[in-house]
Amino acid sequence: MDQILLEYLSLISALQEQWKQISTNLGGGFFQLAHAKYTMGPHRLNQNQYDGRMQATTRVLISQKKDTNMLNTPNEFICQYTLTSLEEISDNNEDNDSSSLRRRGIKNPENDSTKKRSQGRIIDDPLRWFGILVPSSLRESQRHFKQSLSGMINIINLRNEIINKEAEYQMLKKEKEKFMEENRMKHANSAEN
Template sequence: MKDMNKEVNEVREALDEVTLATFDDLENLYSTRERLHDLIQQGWLSLSKSRYSMGSRAVSTLQYPHHITPQAHVHTSETEGDGLQFLTELTRAQTMEPSEHQQHKVEELGAAESPELRRRKAPPSNGVKEEPSIRDKCPREDKQAGSESSDPLRWFGILVPQNLRQAQGSFREAVLLAGEVATLQARVEERRVRHRALLEKKTALLANDGETRGEERGELLAEQ
């Protein structure tokens, strides 16, 4: 009987902890959602202002390149008790540095050159034709990929209005918050499942305790 009461008390304490943790997560979830909503709203407002100043056709899907490299990556991990976690990572493309694919192409072309070809790359004299450089030998696709993976603001021009930069900043921060919202929602769902399991366990323990007490009362009445 004492062991039964001890187990019931442990389940009750676990239920209280899960309930309090759920309330904390819900509070964080609501506040994070509100911040996410404000950022998206501010981003669209800044984007509308930039389209008004530059023209609707100057800021539209017509400026999108054929190949777009994502700058946001989502990493997921699962931990016991917290459920899935979503980590959003934002990367900034460097237009001045070649990509790994381009560097690999350059290394291959450089290794394939002979010493005679390197000597012929000196300033031309006596009418000798200058050999094309390694940069010229690189496929055009690599050059396009390097330009298209640059800052998306360059799709709409070199000197863009400040409103467009503010819109980009708002949307980038919103992407990060979206990962936090997804993590909090998964955590709340994990708490809900945990709470239901503990509640069912508590009900089963109390039912067994009631049956045990009923049997003890029956034995006492039989002895009398």
């Protein structure tokens, strides 16, 4: 129980540090965005500059892993969140498709067309919407917001681990109470005899 409690406290400490880091990154991102808007002018950096066909450049992948410590509780699965770019996902899919076709020795015309479509829809850097020579403060703002997103994913994963440690601690606490009650009953029976 002591080991789980120490792990729980270290997770809480890591969570607090992550919140501080996200706060710093978000503050820096908004500050740099305001500086870029001042530098570029209020009419060059607004929602009318956004491409209407824009897509997210990153995705959150959710996977479940089985926690071996929590086999007898309802929370035996832990959700793990990872941040990935769409380019990584499309590269993995193309590698899987091409490797399976190479092994079988079959040429698939659909594969060629999907490669052309995926190359045509490569997601550009959103900073390019605002011209070729964007201010460095706009790039810094983007970097801060990307770091914040990564930190938020870490916070969610830490939160899930904390919830699991709480459940594990409560389970061990109940086992300890049960053991203490059985031990007390055993001593009471032996004292009577």
